[in-house]
Amino acid sequence: MQPFVRNLWYLAAWANEVPAGGMLSRKLLGTARVIFQRGDGQWAMLADRCPHRFAPLSRGRRVGDTIRCGYHGLGFDSTGACVHNSFAGGGIPQGAAVESLPIVERHGGLWFWPGDPSKADPAGIPDFTFLEGSPNVFTRLLMDAHYELLTDNLMDLSHAEFLHVESFGTNGSLLNHGKQTVETDDSGAIWNKWDMDAVDPPGWAQPMLQPGEEVDQWIHMRWHAPAAMALSIGLARSATGRRQLVVPAMLDPHILTPETHSTTHYFFWHQATEDARAMAEQVFRREDEPMIRAAFEAMDGVEFWDLKPLILPSDNAALRARRRLMKLRADEDAAPTAA
Numbered sequence: 001m002q003p004f005v006r007n008l009w010y011l012a013a014w015a016n017e018v019p020a021g022g023m024l025s026r027k028l029l030g031t032a033r034v035i036f037q038r039g040d041g042q043w044a045m046l047a048d049r050c051p052h053r054f055a056p057l058s059r060g061r062r063v064g065d066t067i068r069c070g071y072h073g074l075g076f077d078s079t080g081a082c083v084h085n086s087f088a089g090g091g092i093p094q095g096a097a098v099e100s101l102p103i104v105e106r107h108g109g110l111w112f113w114p115g116d117p118s119k120a121d122p123a124g125i126p127d128f129t130f131l132e133g134s135p136n137v138f139t140r141l142l143m144d145a146h147y148e149l150l151t152d153n154l155m156d157l158s159h160a161e162f163l164h165v166e167s168f169g170t171n172g173s174l175l176n177h178g179k180q181t182v183e184t185d186d187s188g189a190i191w192n193k194w195d196m197d198a199v200d201p202p203g204w205a206q207p208m209l210q211p212g213e214e215v216d217q218w219i220h221m222r223w224h225a226p227a228a229m230a231l232s233i234g235l236a237r238s239a240t241g242r243r244q245l246v247v248p249a250m251l252d253p254h255i256l257t258p259e260t261h262s263t264t265h266y267f268f269w270h271q272a273t274e275d276a277r278a279m280a281e282q283v284f285r286r287e288d289e290p291m292i293r294a295a296f297e298a299m300d301g302v303e304f305w306d307l308k309p310l311i312l313p314s315d316n317a318a319l320r321a322r323r324r325l326m327k328l329r330a331d332e333d334a335a336p337t338a339a
């Protein structure tokens with residue numbers, strides 16, 4: 001089976017990662033790509049490898065809406081066609097072109113389609129409208145693990161009771177009182193919802209409450225294939241119908257794109273403060289990543305299902321997402337025209 005679903009939108013980069021008038025080189029789904037913006041605002045994604053002697057085009061320079069290769073000067077436009085040859089009388093070499101992929105800007109991100117271009121409908125990009133116009137810092141980590149293990153991690157946040165117990169001041173409320181609901185909505189999104197009513201507050205919230213006061217807490221994760229997640233977290237004074245919030249409700253992106261079969265771009269954001277940056281670094285880089293990487297190494301290259309994983313009820317949503325991806329891959333393998 002092919003390693004990745006092709007006919008889906010993947011997040012390639014936050015739009016502000018691409019320098020104005022410049023280029024961004026990034027390995028995505030195992031292949032190096034170069035991304036740039038044309039003068040009319042449209043985006044372009046090309047294979048980051050010149051067809052002549054394979055120099056990365058990103059080592060060249062922008063000339064208008066083209067890239068001029070830095071090695072021997074061939075120029076390529078945003079469709080990947082060779083449109084310039086610096087050698088006198090050289091003309092455009094027959095068939096000279098690089099692969100071009102559909103890429104569009106939505107919700108502050110650049111989404112690309114590695115599959116059949118005729119199927120690339122931007123209406124299929126998951127709704128991340130809440131990202132637009134935010135003062136938050138859009139960021140990315142490169143994680144040493146298969147992206148589906150990272151999805152498992154995010155679709156089952158019960159691990160916070162163990163792995164993040166100090167960072168989040170978790171106190172067992174999810175384990176002891178959490179009600180889990182797994183559902184699929186009309187957009188095809190899979191939701192994992194943990195709801196904890198009338199429980200003791202987590203440690204960080206205690207200074208904001210009266211001694212002994214209880215809270216209602218919810219942790220809802222939404223997943224769209226292949227791995228675009230949004231996390232909604234809330235904490236309200238108990239018995240107020242979740243109307244008296246202790247802190248403003250949070251909505252955060254957790255979007256994964258495979259760099260390779262064993263490494264993953266993890267896109268998220270944090271508030272524009274040093275404390276928030278340090279917290280993200282601590283939680284994702286120092287707590288999640290080492291555990292997930294160690295689990296990936298312990299799998300020793302064997303497929304997830306071949307290891308016959310023990311299944312807990314809390315895995316329900318993550319497994320639903322895994323099965324959806326498996327079916328999408330199998331369908332693409334079976335389709336005679338699969339790109």
Ligand code: FES
Pocket residue numbers: 050051052053054055069070071072073074
């Ligand atoms: S490698 Fe690009 S023109 Fe030669």
Ligand SMILES: [Fe+2]
Pocket residue numbers: 153159160163164283288
């Ligand atoms: Fe985590």
